[in-house]
Amino acid sequence: MPDPAARSLRTRRSGLVGVVIPDLTNPVLAPIVQGAEETLRAAGFGCLLADTDNDPAREEAAIAELEARRCEGLVIATARRRSPAVERLAKHGPAAVLVTRGLDTGALPLVAADDAHGVAAAVRHLVALGHRHLAHLTGPRDLSTTARRARAVRESAKAFERSGVDVVVRHGAGFTIADGRRLGRALLSAHPEVTAIVAGNDMIALGCLDAMAEAGLRCPEDVSLVGHNDMPFVDRLEPALTTVAIPQRALGVRAAEVLLGRLAGEAVAPEPLVLPTELVVRGSTAPPPAARRS
Amino acid sequence: MPDPAARSLRTRRSGLVGVVIPDLTNPVLAPIVQGAEETLRAAGFGCLLADTDNDPAREEAAIAELEARRCEGLVIATARRRSPAVERLAKHGPAAVLVTRGLDTGALPLVAADDAHGVAAAVRHLVALGHRHLAHLTGPRDLSTTARRARAVRESAKAFERSGVDVVVRHGAGFTIADGRRLGRALLSAHPEVTAIVAGNDMIALGCLDAMAEAGLRCPEDVSLVGHNDMPFVDRLEPALTTVAIPQRALGVRAAEVLLGRLAGEAVAPEPLVLPTELVVRGSTAPPPAARRS
DNA sequence: ATGAAAGCGCTAACAC
DNA sequence: GTGTTAGCGCTTTCAT
Numbered sequence: 001m002p003d004p005a006a007r008s009l010r011t012r013r014s015g016l017v018g019v020v021i022p023d024l025t026n027p028v029l030a031p032i033v034q035g036a037e038e039t040l041r042a043a044g045f046g047c048l049l050a051d052t053d054n055d056p057a058r059e060e061a062a063i064a065e066l067e068a069r070r071c072e073g074l075v076i077a078t079a080r081r082r083s084p085a086v087e088r089l090a091k092h093g094p095a096a097v098l099v100t101r102g103l104d105t106g107a108l109p110l111v112a113a114d115d116a117h118g119v120a121a122a123v124r125h126l127v128a129l130g131h132r133h134l135a136h137l138t139g140p141r142d143l144s145t146t147a148r149r150a151r152a153v154r155e156s157a158k159a160f161e162r163s164g165v166d167v168v169v170r171h172g173a174g175f176t177i178a179d180g181r182r183l184g185r186a187l188l189s190a191h192p193e194v195t196a197i198v199a200g201n202d203m204i205a206l207g208c209l210d211a212m213a214e215a216g217l218r219c220p221e222d223v224s225l226v227g228h229n230d231m232p233f234v235d236r237l238e239p240a241l242t243t244v245a246i247p248q249r250a251l252g253v254r255a256a257e258v259l260l261g262r263l264a265g266e267a268v269a270p271e272p273l274v275l276p277t278e279l280v281v282r283g284s285t286a287p288p289p290a291a292r293r294s
Numbered sequence: 295m296p297d298p299a300a301r302s303l304r305t306r307r308s309g310l311v312g313v314v315i316p317d318l319t320n321p322v323l324a325p326i327v328q329g330a331e332e333t334l335r336a337a338g339f340g341c342l343l344a345d346t347d348n349d350p351a352r353e354e355a356a357i358a359e360l361e362a363r364r365c366e367g368l369v370i371a372t373a374r375r376r377s378p379a380v381e382r383l384a385k386h387g388p389a390a391v392l393v394t395r396g397l398d399t400g401a402l403p404l405v406a407a408d409d410a411h412g413v414a415a416a417v418r419h420l421v422a423l424g425h426r427h428l429a430h431l432t433g434p435r436d437l438s439t440t441a442r443r444a445r446a447v448r449e450s451a452k453a454f455e456r457s458g459v460d461v462v463v464r465h466g467a468g469f470t471i472a473d474g475r476r477l478g479r480a481l482l483s484a485h486p487e488v489t490a491i492v493a494g495n496d497m498i499a500l501g502c503l504d505a506m507a508e509a510g511l512r513c514p515e516d517v518s519l520v521g522h523n524d525m526p527f528v529d530r531l532e533p534a535l536t537t538v539a540i541p542q543r544a545l546g547v548r549a550a551e552v553l554l555g556r557l558a559g560e561a562v563a564p565e566p567l568v569l570p571t572e573l574v575v576r577g578s579t580a581p582p583p584a585a586r587r588s
Numbered sequence: 589a590t591g592a593a594a595g596c597g598c599t600a601a602c603a604c
Numbered sequence: 605g606t607g608t609t610a611g612c613g614c615t616t617t618c619a620t
Contacts, residue, residue, distance in 0.1 A: 004363050010598050013362070033318055068298065069309070300614040
């Protein structure tokens, strides 16, 4: 059984890949990490996990540490649209692949879900139910996911402009339940005309549910709600959450595969790899109340 | 910036710790891994993650691989009561600490929750509500958690023997929702007198909820249900789950600390480190239906 | 105190 | 094809 340190010293290969994630506690991430880990392991790589707790400073420290440990590749799920620490990897440092959250510059390969498609389906669904005044409550502006989803909501709503459809878009500080609660409270009091909310992710949707309950509004009778990600267990909530399902495990697997390709010297397509999404209609969406219907 | 391979070759220290878990997708594990990772990282160790998908063969392979990579320590959350691959670590191989799931031999240090206390509180709670015919539906026999919880349920029920309290205990193949569904279906048809179920973990409890719904039984009106672990989001189910809360994050942190202690040469107490649990009463428990009350 | 050198275990290059 | 050897970059020891 050869000594990996000696081999590594000689071959300059560590057999290690770093996986940088914003928060293991967010249930969407588990299948992504699992898929990546399994794929990487099958290819003979070990997975060094680093949780940044959504903190850019910790992200930078984590990347530095992973580089110091001579990881051959990095799977990064924490990138912001402009992230000096991440962007630098495009020039120097180990091969890196981004999952879900991409860079504005597109300097690094990205594996992401087709959020625009899913969100457009959500808006169509709500409009077909009779909703005219929509809201989009989402996370920080500096994430590509947020930007993509917000743009898709705006454009989809705009396509129904002649039917009197409008949408108010609000960004929060993060993607937590507490952020969703804050956003929901503010929206509900400022825009009582809104009968349907498209949340930037399922955590925000959960917070919206809390805000509705506080305001004495029922979901879906008074306000409809669509989440994003279809994370585990949202199908068992009351009401079961209508949400845009992303292929969680596949995102991890494909990201790992793209990274393995890069490590094997393959040229990587400059275009993001986009995986399909699907609107899963459950109990949190319904026609708007008659009194509010336009 | 020194080369870790060269340093490692010279010092015989890799700066790596392996973390072996049964299934990242089970939400209880996220905080445990997070706590361990953060603690280990703060001490300068990198975390190599290995998910065994609850497969003993993969567990053995994972341990072998982690040893081959010269991990200085292992945090293992997958141990069965007799696990040759794990037991061997007590003799040869890197320092290892078990979390939650211990060995019958006690050969390796264990950090676990005080399940017996939590489960006893659950039984007392149910008996106080008026339940007399209880059931305990849990996971495989070859896990120490299962054994501890089952024993505690039996003993607690026995303490109320004179009040006419009895309990039927059933073991399933795993700790999944599907296992809970199977166990619940079988129990409900075989023991219609049962008015309260103590589940071996929250996943099994979710399966029981499904089985009740299939059987046209309402929770908690017809049958009360207590889970175990208080994993994220079970407070938002319908009904909100009454469950035994374990200090998830602390389990990971303490396990890491014990491991760090061992690596620093400290003698480790032969007794398991037991962290407190607490019964969290929510909506899934209520008095038994009058027709069934004994 | 400061500096030089040996050697950790492997692989790749090269000589035979 | 088979065997030998140099050297990867560090730490530690030993000599000055």
